[in-house]
Amino acid sequence: MSCPDDPCGLGLYQAESPAVRPRRCAPSGTYSYRLTASLGDTVIVDSEEFPFEKEGAVAAVSFEGAWTLKGWNGGGEIPDAPGASGLILHPATPNPFNPTTTLAFDLPATEAVSLRVYDLQGRLVRTLIGGEVLPQGRNEATWDGRDDAGRRVSSGTYFWRVEAGRFSEIGRMVMVK
Known part of the structure; x- marks a missing residue:
């Protein structure tokens, strides 16, 4: 089965190997989603990462419904909002x-x-x-x-x-x- 890497440009990375993008038909497992904000190309000003579980395989024509969030907006801890650190x-x-x-x-x-x-x-x-x-x-x-x-x-x-x-x-x- 042919599955293009990151078909929606979501920036999905396996938790164990952050440099490897899972394929659309990636196996079930724990993955991380990382968002980075930067000023220009060199200065990273903030980043946030959260884990999620992927359950089941995805049909070649469908990308919806196969990714399940656990631990983030799914009953788990919600990431800090700006200023929530007390700073x-x-x-x-x-x-x-x-x-x-x-x-x-x-x-x-x-x-x-x-x-x-x-x-x-x-x-x-x-x-x-x-x-x-x-x-x-x-x-x-x-x-x-x-x-x-x-x-x-x-x-x-x-x-x-x-x-x-x-x-x-x-x-x-x-x-x-």
Whole structure:
């Protein structure tokens, strides 16, 4: 039986071998679905993966009805929503901004934190906090619209990413001149 790989472009991967895509007529078993969000081609900003069980074989002409989710929206644990980790970003203030903006966030516990600014292509523009341990509660940093070399950035949209422990959140801001 001929079954094309990933006929619907779903990005399905076997749990034991993430680099192998199951065929439409893949055997019953446990698989994982992985979704990755990125800025450009190189900076992965977030990803989520959940397991599911595939039961039975699929007829060559039908793709529907053979995949069963277990453990995700099927009575099991539901993945965390943004901010569910306790890491909360506040809107950049002001936004749009010129020449500076304040980037505030709440930490659920004392953590080592990084706060980085990226351009629309996903390139690192500036590291404002590089692994410093910050206290639980509200923390903030001010971005002066400059890159790590001290040059003023162009007008445009920028993203700021806070990482604390195993959690991360992303905010957006606009520099206007």
